[in-house]
Amino acid sequence: MSEASPASGEPFDLQKLQQLFELMEKHDLSEVNLKNGPEHIRLRRGSSTVTVAAPAPTYLPAPAAPVASAPAAAAPAASAPAAPAAEAGLIDIKSPTVGTFYTSPTPEDPAFVNVGSTVGPQTVVCIIEAMKVFNQIPAEVSGTIAAVLVKNGDPVEYGQPLFRVRP
16 A cells, blocks of 8 residues: 555555655745645655645645746746846845735835845845735845845746845
8 A cells, every 4th residue: 555546545645745745855945835625735844754634635736836837937037138137246035936026014014125225134025925825035145135126016936036135
């Protein structure tokens, strides 16, 4: 019974879990949460334990998106030829996930950071909404914001540069 199948009563298809682990490794993701009705799976990398909980197999609709979005990830680079030519010494803050970029917690609030703002590793620079979850994105570097590369409300791809920081 090393293979899981719906008929066997095992909750997970081990081959699909392995594919999910490989996607996490490839995209340097530390945690993945998938929910489909009553089914839920949470995978974490970088710790000694992997937490998995679900009453039935997950059909992994989310991992298909990174594979399908690979051509879309090339499109933003092609559509913004001036942006990739970063000044020497600037560090990009990149999107850790696919989602919608927001500069502030609510439309009425001021932006977390603007050009000229000083940031530290724990400074929240934006929010990315992914699957109705609002993720606060820290700068992870110290310096001064030199450029904001994404407009409020725009969709972003995994690894897309959001800000440029002068260390």
